[in-house]
Amino acid sequence: MITLYDLVFQDDRRPSPFCWRAKFALKHKGLGWRDEPMGFTEKQKIAFAQSQTVPVIHDGPHVVKDSWAIAQHLDSAYPEKPLFGPARHHAHFVASWVDSTVHPALFPILVGDLYERVRPVDQPYFLDSRGKRLGTTDFAGFQAKAREKGVAAFCAVLEPARRVLKEQPFLSGEQPAYPDYALAGAFLWARVATPLTLLEADDPVHPWRERMLDLFDGMGRKAKTA
Ligand SMILES: N[C@@H](CCC(=O)N[C@@H](CS)C(=O)NCC(=O)O)C(=O)O
Numbered sequence: 001m002i003t004l005y006d007l008v009f010q011d012d013r014r015p016s017p018f019c020w021r022a023k024f025a026l027k028h029k030g031l032g033w034r035d036e037p038m039g040f041t042e043k044q045k046i047a048f049a050q051s052q053t054v055p056v057i058h059d060g061p062h063v064v065k066d067s068w069a070i071a072q073h074l075d076s077a078y079p080e081k082p083l084f085g086p087a088r089h090h091a092h093f094v095a096s097w098v099d100s101t102v103h104p105a106l107f108p109i110l111v112g113d114l115y116e117r118v119r120p121v122d123q124p125y126f127l128d129s130r131g132k133r134l135g136t137t138d139f140a141g142f143q144a145k146a147r148e149k150g151v152a153a154f155c156a157v158l159e160p161a162r163r164v165l166k167e168q169p170f171l172s173g174e175q176p177a178y179p180d181y182a183l184a185g186a187f188l189w190a191r192v193a194t195p196l197t198l199l200e201a202d203d204p205v206h207p208w209r210e211r212m213l214d215l216f217d218g219m220g221r222k223a224k225t226a
Helices: 017-028 043-049 067-077 088-117 120-134 139-148 152-157 159-165 178-193 205-222
Strands: 002-007 033-038 056-059 062-065
Touching (some): 002 017, 017 067, 017 088, 017 178, 033 043, 043 056, 043 062, 062 067, 067 088, 088 139, 088 152, 088 178
């Protein structure tokens, strides 16, 4: 049985966008897993993997850290139902676009709400690590300022996905695959962390997000929200 180490917030909330990618990839493969929640200050749980971040999976003799490495491992160890098909480089490109463009556009408008939902025992760690990243520990103030521009700035970065989703139901075509899971992880991060409305109903990304929430028996929709 595969073990997945997943970031945990208050009330068992699971916001990590990278862990969501791993969960979608496991479901895509039809694989079950044992879930091991890990708080920010419980890194000893993943020391065996020499990792400071989750997701980490333990799959028989294989210990794999990093969401992209996990996706590649799953696709080679379980070749049925390919995650990438011939388009592995395209999937890598989309996941990298989400990491480098979508997540940085989301983080400022989420950070105050994320902090409120971090387990109290992990709050000093979050304050220190994210404070250094942002140059302030006034996360509520930082978030309020970011939201003054509205979510328009965030929506603007979705334009490449929007153009594709105007023409087809998934980024990967008629069926979802890893590029969809990479972007869906970002939306689940937001969904678990904040009640903020990110997408208007007439945005072509909106129906795609609904389809992603419905996948795998509503796995994403069932997750505890903000
Ligand atoms: N490149 C890694 C990034 C993983 C990552 O940043 N995970 C975050 C949770 S979303 C984490 O574990 N952070 C731990 C920390 O900040 O101490 C991947 O794709 O798996």
